Amino acid sequence: MSTTLSPSAAVPVEDPTARIDALRGEIDACDAEIIALVQRRLSISQEIGSLRTATGGMRLSLSREQRVLSRFRAALGPDGASLGMLLLRQGRGRL
Numbered sequence: 001m002s003t004t005l006s007p008s009a010a011v012p013v014e015d016p017t018a019r020i021d022a023l024r025g026e027i028d029a030c031d032a033e034i035i036a037l038v039q040r041r042l043s044i045s046q047e048i049g050s051l052r053t054a055t056g057g058m059r060l061s062l063s064r065e066q067r068v069l070s071r072f073r074a075a076l077g078p079d080g081a082s083l084g085m086l087l088l089r090q091g092r093g094r095l
Contacts, residue, residue: 038087041087041091042090049091072084
């Protein structure tokens with residue numbers, strides 16, 4: 001890795017290309033974790049749906065879905081609600 005000196009402070013600055021590559025590696029690791037968690041969530045959600053229908057219940061619970069969407073919206077903003085909806089849809093299918 002090469003470094004240069006910052007003109008203002010004479011402090012070594014990491015090569016931007018190397019830093020970008022390292023950060024992209026971190027994103028790739030995050031993506032792998034997210035994918036594994038989504039797959040786990042999907043499996044759990046499908047099991048819940050099977051148990052609910054096997055006992056005569058509805059395939060989904062709208063009040064539960066609203067709580068999930070509210071949690072995603074509160075944590076991540078409007079796009080978080082969209083992400084939450086995608087996860088819900090993947091677990092139960094389209095309505």
